[in-house]
Every structure is written in C-alpha cells, then in structure tokens.
Amino acid sequence: MSLIVQKYGGTSLKNISIIKKVAKKIQSLNLAGTKVVVIVSAMGNTTDSLIKKAHQISKNPSPREMDILLSTGELVSSTLLSIALNSLKIPAISLSGSQAGIQTDINHGKARINSINPKRIFNELKKNKVVIIAGFQGTSLLEETTTLGRGGSDTTAVAIAASLNTDQCEIYTDVDGIFTADPRLVPKAQLLHQIAFEEMLEFASYGAKMDPRAIELAMTYKIPILVKSSTSNSLGSLISEDADMKKTIGEIKNKVRGIATDNNVAKITIRKLKDKPGTSASLFGLLASENVSVEDIVQNSSTGGFTDLSFTLKKPELQQALTILKNSQFNSNISTVETANNLAKISIIGTGMQNTPGYAAKMFRTLGNANINIEMIITSEIRITCIIHESDLQSAAQLLHTEFSLDKNNS
Ligand code: ASP
Ligand code: MG
Numbered sequence: 001m002s003l004i005v006q007k008y009g010g011t012s013l014k015n016i017s018i019i020k021k022v023a024k025k026i027q028s029l030n031l032a033g034t035k036v037v038v039i040v041s042a043m044g045n046t047t048d049s050l051i052k053k054a055h056q057i058s059k060n061p062s063p064r065e066m067d068i069l070l071s072t073g074e075l076v077s078s079t080l081l082s083i084a085l086n087s088l089k090i091p092a093i094s095l096s097g098s099q100a101g102i103q104t105d106i107n108h109g110k111a112r113i114n115s116i117n118p119k120r121i122f123n124e125l126k127k128n129k130v131v132i133i134a135g136f137q138g139t140s141l142l143e144e145t146t147t148l149g150r151g152g153s154d155t156t157a158v159a160i161a162a163s164l165n166t167d168q169c170e171i172y173t174d175v176d177g178i179f180t181a182d183p184r185l186v187p188k189a190q191l192l193h194q195i196a197f198e199e200m201l202e203f204a205s206y207g208a209k210m211d212p213r214a215i216e217l218a219m220t221y222k223i224p225i226l227v228k229s230s231t232s233n234s235l236g237s238l239i240s241e242d243a244d245m246k247k248t249i250g251e252i253k254n255k256v257r258g259i260a261t262d263n264n265v266a267k268i269t270i271r272k273l274k275d276k277p278g279t280s281a282s283l284f285g286l287l288a289s290e291n292v293s294v295e296d297i298v299q300n301s302s303t304g305g306f307t308d309l310s311f312t313l314k315k316p317e318l319q320q321a322l323t324i325l326k327n328s329q330f331n332s333n334i335s336t337v338e339t340a341n342n343l344a345k346i347s348i349i350g351t352g353m354q355n356t357p358g359y360a361a362k363m364f365r366t367l368g369n370a371n372i373n374i375e376m377i378i379t380s381e382i383r384i385t386c387i388i389h390e391s392d393l394q395s396a397a398q399l400l401h402t403e404f405s406l407d408k409n410n411s
Pocket of ligand 1: 009010041042047048073135136149150151152153154
C-alpha cells in the first residue's frame with residue numbers, strides 16, 4: 001500500500017471551511033487505499049498573533065514559554081483536521097511533535113531536529129489511521145517543547161518523509177509552486193515545473209518563502225519535494241536532484257533559472273578594523289553566541305594593517321547586533337561603524353551558470369544602465385547576488401527577468 005506525506009501551510013488551513021476541504025482531499029486518498037501522513041502549520045496568522053499577544057505583556061518573554069505558546073498554533077490545526085476527518089468517518093489521529101517522536105536540540109525558538117523515532121506513527125498507520133502531525137515543534141533532551149523557527153513546518157514535513165522513507169514529500173500552499181521570480185514584483189514570472197535542490201536552496205536562502213533547512217534536509221536524504229497549490233489544479237513544482245538538466249542540455253541558451261529577491265536586508269560596515277588573525281573569528285563568534293544570524297560577509301584587502309568589513313543581516317536584528325558590538329572589546333578597535341537598513345538583495349540563480357562567463361557582467365550592466373547602484377556583490381558557484389536599495393528592487397527584478405529571457409511570453 002502506498003504512503004504519502006503531505007504538508008499544509010497556514011493559508012491552506014486558514015478557516016474551518018478550508019480545513020473541511022483539506023479533509024475531503026485526504027478522504028479521497030484514503031478511500032483509494034493510500035496511507036496518509038499529514039503535517040500542518042498553524043491556521044492563517046495564528047503564530048504572528050500569538051507572538052503579538054506575548055509582546056503585549058512583556059518585551060522579553062521567556063523563550064521556553066514562547067515555544068510552548070507557539071506550539072499551540074499547530075496543535076489547533078492538527079486537532080481540527082483530525083476532528084474533520086473523523087466526522088467524515090475516516091479514522092484519524094493528531095499527534096504533537098513530541099508524540100510523533102521528534103527530538104530536537106535545546107535551542108528554544110530555533111531548535112534543530114536531532115532524530116525522529118517514527119514508531120508511534122507506524123503504529124497508528126497500521127491501525128489504518130490518517131496521522132496528522134503538528135509541524136514546527138519537537139521535544140528536547142530536557143523534555144521541553146521546542147519550536148524550529150518561523151516556517152519550520154516544511155522542515156518537519158521533510159524530516160518525517162525521510163524517517164518514513166517515502167518517495168516524495170508534498171507541500172501544499174497558496175501559490176501554484178515555485179516561480180522564476182516573485183509574481184507580486186514581476187507579473188511576467190512563470191511557474192518552474194522542475195528545479196534542482198541546489199537551485200532551490202539558493203532561492204530559499206535568498207528570498208523565496210521556504211525554509212532553507214527543509215531543502216537542505218531533502219537534499220541530504222534525496223527526498224523530492226512537490227510544491228503545489230491546495231486550491232488550484234496546477235501541477236506544481238518538483239524540487240529534486242538535477243531537475244531537468246538532461247532534457248535541456250543543448251537546448252537552453254539561458255542558464256539563469258530564476259531571480260530571488262529579499263527586501264529584509266540591513267548592512268553593517270566596520271571601517272578600520274585591525275587586520276590580525278582571529279579578529280573575524282571573535283567578531284562573528286560573538287554575534288553567533290547571541291544568536292544573531294549574519295548572512296553575507298565581505299572583507300576588503302587591507303591597507304596599513306587595517307581592513308574594512310561589511311556584513312548583512314535581517315532588519316530586525318540590526319539593533320541587537322549594534323548593541324552587541326558596542327558592548328564588546330571591538331568598540332575600542334573600531335573607528336567607524338556605518339549602518340543601513342533600507343536595502344534589498346537581488347540574485348540570479350542557475351546551476352547552468354557554473355563555468356560560463358558573462359552572467360555577472362550582464363547583470364551589472366543591466367543594473368548600471370538603469371542607474372541602480374550596487375552596494376555589495378556576493379557570488380556562489382550558481383548564484384550572483386547584488387545588494388541594492390530597497391526602492392530599486394522592483395525595477396531591478398523586472399529588468400533582470402527580461403534581460404535573462406525569463407518573461408512569460410518569451411518562452
Ligand atoms: N506556524 C509557524 C510559522 O508561521 C511555522 C510554519 O508555518 O511553518 O512560522
Ligand atoms: Mg505559518
């Protein structure tokens with residue numbers, strides 16, 4: 001008998017009538033003889049509103065209490081979906097992350113999954129039940145409830161699929177799949193039917209709304225992910241190894257798969273930092289120890305024993321990072337710290353760009369011709385990223401989308 005793992009995001013469960021529709025979908029799979037394991041997110045904006053409520057009481061709620069609070073969002077959806085299925089006479093059971101055997105480390109708010117013991121899940125499946133698991137949560141070695149960080153139920157879904165050894169993990173959302181660019185910024189964006197893990201990892205890390213950890217996990221365990229709309233009949237996008245490389249070799253002129261954008265970018269530049277071994281290690285070690293996630297780092301070659309260093313981070317973490325730097329030993333070493341919090345990242349991504357010159361030049365020329373200033377440039381083998389002003393993001397995205405022949409009517 002086949003086994004399917006499906007994840008439903010918050011927008012696909014946002015109210016009771018939608019939850020009933022999801023239950024109907026699962027019912028037809030069940031009646032066709034398929035075993036189904038479902039992972040759910042919290043309904044609609046539940047997580048945001050729980051965070052807001054806590055902050056109305058305290059600026060600094062304890063991370064332990066926050067995790068238990070936030071884990072309730074997913075419990076509401078999993079229990080309601082189970083009730084909906086049972087009322088359709090489909091036997092179903094909801095499980096919390098802990099009951100589903102998800103063990104994490106002890107980092108509240110950003111926990112990582114250490115292991116999954118799927119014994120309980122298998123037992124329930126044997127009893128012919130649909131198993132509905134609350135996403136985004138687990139339990140730590142200290143037997144505390146932990147959450148995996150915003151968007152973490154994708155990661156739960158892939159981890160469960162890996163532990164059950166299924167062929168694929170289906171993720172249902174409110175969009176048709178992965179697009180060549182964010183359709184809200186670029187109306188001519190088109191759906192990608194296939195995309196390679198490596199490319200998707202770059203998309204997710206550089207702006208697409210998907211948790212990069214889920215992709216990393218899928219890549220490690222070679223679990224293809226099918227991203228689909230829960231309401232339309234679109235075929236969705238398959239994220240898998242190598243995507244359609246074989247099919248397109250020799251056919252494809254343009255090796256840019258898509259454009260990722262992110263407008264949640266702040267930058268810190270430290271000028272005249274002492275250029276001696278260990279400086280970066282202690283600077284970034286310090287920020288990491290306070291849980292500030294640094295994204296991209298660029299260091300200049302030094303002159304006269306000093307160097308300039310810039311790094312990007314998410315806007316909400318800027319103030320915290322500055323406070324940490326101010327209270328550190330670096331304060332005396334740093335002559336100037338400059339900050340900006342109105343920036344954005346724009347990236348062109350494609351495995352086919354490897355070893356092919358000219359993409360970077362074309363990207364910079366397109367931006368330059370439009371009078372868009374580049375603040376920082378960062379590259380990987382399959383990605384070129386420019387940091388630009390937030391106000392230039394939309395026109396940059398549209399221009400690059402056209403320049404790299406990604407527009408809908410171009411195909
Ligand atoms: N409900 C959590 C959040 O909004 C987890 C998730 O949706 O994946 O971040
Ligand atoms: Mg959510």
